[in-house]
Amino acid sequence: MAQHSNEHLTITELSAYLDKELTPAELALCDAHIQTCQPCQAALSDLRLTSALLSSMPQVAVPRSFVLPTNIAVLPETPAMVTKAPNRSSSLAPLVLKRTIRTLSTLAAILGLIFILAGTISALPHGGVTSGVSTASGVTAPSSIEATRKAPATSSTKSGASTPAQDRTPHATGTYSGTATSAPSPGLTPTPGQPYGIDNRQHNKPPQTPELPPTLNLGRTEGRLTIGGALLLLGILGVLMSKLFRNPARH
Amino acid sequence: MAEILQGDEAQIILSSQQGDINAFNLLVLRYQQSVYNVALRMLGDSDVAADVTQETFLAALRAIKSFRPGSSFRAWLLRIASNQACDHWRRTHRHVLESLDSLTDEDEPHTGGALSTLIATGNQVNPEESLLTHELQELIARGLQTLPLDQRVAVILCDLQGLSYDEIAATTGTTLGTVRSRIARGRARLRDYLYQHQELLPRSYRLMTDRD
Numbered sequence: 001m002a003q004h005s006n007e008h009l010t011i012t013e014l015s016a017y018l019d020k021e022l023t024p025a026e027l028a029l030c031d032a033h034i035q036t037c038q039p040c041q042a043a044l045s046d047l048r049l050t051s052a053l054l055s056s057m058p059q060v061a062v063p064r065s066f067v068l069p070t071n072i073a074v075l076p077e078t079p080a081m082v083t084k085a086p087n088r089s090s091s092l093a094p095l096v097l098k099r100t101i102r103t104l105s106t107l108a109a110i111l112g113l114i115f116i117l118a119g120t121i122s123a124l125p126h127g128g129v130t131s132g133v134s135t136a137s138g139v140t141a142p143s144s145i146e147a148t149r150k151a152p153a154t155s156s157t158k159s160g161a162s163t164p165a166q167d168r169t170p171h172a173t174g175t176y177s178g179t180a181t182s183a184p185s186p187g188l189t190p191t192p193g194q195p196y197g198i199d200n201r202q203h204n205k206p207p208q209t210p211e212l213p214p215t216l217n218l219g220r221t222e223g224r225l226t227i228g229g230a231l232l233l234l235g236i237l238g239v240l241m242s243k244l245f246r247n248p249a250r251h
Numbered sequence: 252m253a254e255i256l257q258g259d260e261a262q263i264i265l266s267s268q269q270g271d272i273n274a275f276n277l278l279v280l281r282y283q284q285s286v287y288n289v290a291l292r293m294l295g296d297s298d299v300a301a302d303v304t305q306e307t308f309l310a311a312l313r314a315i316k317s318f319r320p321g322s323s324f325r326a327w328l329l330r331i332a333s334n335q336a337c338d339h340w341r342r343t344h345r346h347v348l349e350s351l352d353s354l355t356d357e358d359e360p361h362t363g364g365a366l367s368t369l370i371a372t373g374n375q376v377n378p379e380e381s382l383l384t385h386e387l388q389e390l391i392a393r394g395l396q397t398l399p400l401d402q403r404v405a406v407i408l409c410d411l412q413g414l415s416y417d418e419i420a421a422t423t424g425t426t427l428g429t430v431r432s433r434i435a436r437g438r439a440r441l442r443d444y445l446y447q448h449q450e451l452l453p454r455s456y457r458l459m460t461d462r463d
Contacts, residue, residue, distance in 0.1 A: 015435030019409070021416045021427075047435075050442040053391055054410035059288050063301055066283045066308050067276045 009033055014044050018051060098242050105238025108231045115218070115228025123221045264324060267315050275315065279308050282325060285412060286332045292407045293336035295396045303339055307332040326414065326422045333404045333422065340400060394444040402437030409434050 009017070009030055016022050017030045034040050217223035260281075266274035286307050291300035310331050318327055395403055401423070408414045408422060419430045 010435075011439045012432050012435040015438055016416075016431045019416065019434070021431060046442050047438055050438050050445070051410050053387070053445075054406065054438075054441070055413075057292070057388060057391060057411055059284060060291055060297075062283050062287045062304070063297060065280070066287070066301075066304050067279050068272060068308060068312060070272045070276075072272060072312070 007033075008037065009040050009043075011043070011047070014040065014047055018044065018048055101238055102242040105235045105242065107235070108238065109235025112228040112231030112233070112235060115224045115231065117228075119221045119224030119228060122224070260324060261320060264315070264318065264320065267312075268318070272312075275312055278311075278324070278328075282328050283308070285325065286328060289329055289332050289407055289412060290336045292392065292395055292411055293333065293403060294340060295392060299339065300336075303332070303335050307335045310335065323418060323421065326418045329408065329412070329414075330422045330424070333408070337400050337404070390445065390448060391441070394441045394448075397444055398437050398440055402433045402440065405430055405433035406437035406441070410438075 013022070013026070013030055017027070017034070020027075022030060034044060216226065218227060260278075263274045263277050267278060283304065287300055287304045290303040290307070291297060294300055294303065307328070311328055314331070318324065395407065398406065404423060405419055408419045409416070414422065416427055416430045416434075419434075420427050423430065425433075
């Protein structure tokens, strides 16, 4: 707002002046200024003409009737359509959530596939543990297991290796796979008193990380297969859920 | 029809809220012209405007129970219409960002009154009374398309539909200050657009400016 009559009026003031949408105080100030200011008079004149041109645009006749058929099925009420303008961000929230779930689920499924692949390759007769780990090295998590295997007693090495894995896995897999991916982390801290040997099939192999049951140990083939399968299952379930809970308001 | 509806609109809305399609269709008949024209001026294409108009009434029917009696049904309906039109525009013009701010400085009010001489100073055209030429209508319609969506909605509701600032604020879910600013900036931008496209104006208008 112009503070005194010597300042030129802004376009907003001129436009509101034109529409008589100023407060009495603003109106008095604008009136006083316009009467003595030729540039503002000219600007007001331009705005008035522009507004008049717009107002003179003819109302176009409708090309057809938009009357609805009487047998139309009234769908469930969607108040979001009416409150869309002020609450656009809140109406977008379910969509964002759905996309996030879908992305996380896809990531979990991919991670699961990688684990399964790594487990399968290491189970081949000629493929050793190293080949399996190198296949899955892009995932970071198996590299921490490798570090654990190489230096099982050095706590500093273990904590250093586990940090990137713990940093990345929650982002990559989210809430669905949180419990599954966090399973390796207890294996990083030695817990000697923990019972061992749920699955006796692995007795012929020397146990390298005796703290965990083999099915949860990523250092073992069956551990990778189990966790990979669980992740894959979670991923598929997540994708299916995101498809099932489609927002009915969208059309 | 309009006279009948005028007094009975509240009752018709109530019937519509109770699921009476015939009652709702009376509202369609009353407001389809306004809705269609808002969509047409927003989007600039008659076929698309017709589709958006139909979608607007379908959406309004689904949401009719959320309408609060006592408020302006027209503003409520035009809110749905402008939302539908904006959604359509964003879908089809995703690549065209609304960053056309470099056109001119809208806050510069002193352009010397040249538009008055540009359009008409004689008695040939008085926008208040006579019809605009087809060329000028086309030019204004195209100029509207260049406005950012929020300014376009505000200007269309104000100058073409004759809504008050209060009604526009209710329609767009914004404050009076925002409405005031959007209308002013939209008008200023359109004024500058007309300046920049003088060559598209009919010969008589161009001669006016050539003399300057």
